[in-house]
Amino acid sequence: MRSIPGSMDPDVVRAIDARLDRVEQEYDVRVLWAIESGSRAWGFPSPDSDYDCRFLYVRRVDDYLGLRARRDVIETPLDRVFDVNGWDVRKALALMVKGNATVGEWLRSPIVYRGDAAVRDDLLALAGRTVDGRALMNHYLHVGRSSLGLYTSTGVAKKFLYALRPAVTLRWMRVRESATPPMDLPTLVAGSAVPGDVRAAVDELVRHKSAAREMGAIAVPRVLPDFVEAELRLAEAALAEPGRAREGRESAWSLADGAFRRLVDRREPVG
Numbered sequence: 001m002r003s004i005p006g007s008m009d010p011d012v013v014r015a016i017d018a019r020l021d022r023v024e025q026e027y028d029v030r031v032l033w034a035i036e037s038g039s040r041a042w043g044f045p046s047p048d049s050d051y052d053c054r055f056l057y058v059r060r061v062d063d064y065l066g067l068r069a070r071r072d073v074i075e076t077p078l079d080r081v082f083d084v085n086g087w088d089v090r091k092a093l094a095l096m097v098k099g100n101a102t103v104g105e106w107l108r109s110p111i112v113y114r115g116d117a118a119v120r121d122d123l124l125a126l127a128g129r130t131v132d133g134r135a136l137m138n139h140y141l142h143v144g145r146s147s148l149g150l151y152t153s154t155g156v157a158k159k160f161l162y163a164l165r166p167a168v169t170l171r172w173m174r175v176r177e178s179a180t181p182p183m184d185l186p187t188l189v190a191g192s193a194v195p196g197d198v199r200a201a202v203d204e205l206v207r208h209k210s211a212a213r214e215m216g217a218i219a220v221p222r223v224l225p226d227f228v229e230a231e232l233r234l235a236e237a238a239l240a241e242p243g244r245a246r247e248g249r250e251s252a253w254s255l256a257d258g259a260f261r262r263l264v265d266r267r268e269p270v271g
Helices: 010-027 038-042 061-065 089-097 102-107 117-130 133-154 157-176 185-190 196-209 223-240 249-266
Strands: 030-037 051-058 073-075 082-088 112-115
Touching: 010 030, 010 051, 010 082, 010 112, 030 038, 030 102, 030 117, 038 051, 038 157, 051 089, 051 102, 051 249, 082 089, 089 102, 089 117, 089 249, 102 117, 112 117, 117 249, 133 157, 133 223, 157 185, 157 196, 157 223, 185 196, 196 223
Parallel strands: 051 082
Antiparallel strands: 030 051, 030 112, 073 082
């Protein structure tokens, strides 16, 4: 599976493909899913945005059975253009069960460098059955609050957009009563019954950012910080209410164990 928009620099895309190939060869792993994260995948890139490739990989079964724990992250050299790193599926699945939002977002990225659609669908189904909605809400609330504070202190539009996306995600989860939100801002806005003036202001802000430097200062219409603050407060109120007792956590771990075993079974020798 591959889905690369024409707006992305083909030379950079080829270089990312080459890095993924080297990761497989040098670390003796198989890359199961590689996507773009960050502002390009979230729907609000700047002309000088870097490329944030994230990937999931699986090792050989013997590597998981050995006594020595292996590092569960692979990182490639970071520079102004490239930010390419990935997680072992064992780490990814454990975090998913604990309510981490990152893996679910990677599986829903609209920009895919390479991947097995069957693997993606299997993991999305797992997320749908095991995700902890309150933990997910808490994640997006924390990101939204932190980013809003950074925007207030810096005035950088990028920081505000990093608060806006979690706020719209929280609204999407509330309106749709779902714990499986999409990743990109346009889809979130379209599916969460955002008021018309907010939608128009979001569209305008994204247009301005598409022509500005990544860390440039752009005027943010007052309606947007007010919207973000309101959504964050609604999430805080919801999380302050007693939640239903969590059930079936052992079942969730069992389902994740099964998914992990299936991924290891799919592992074939590289090269």
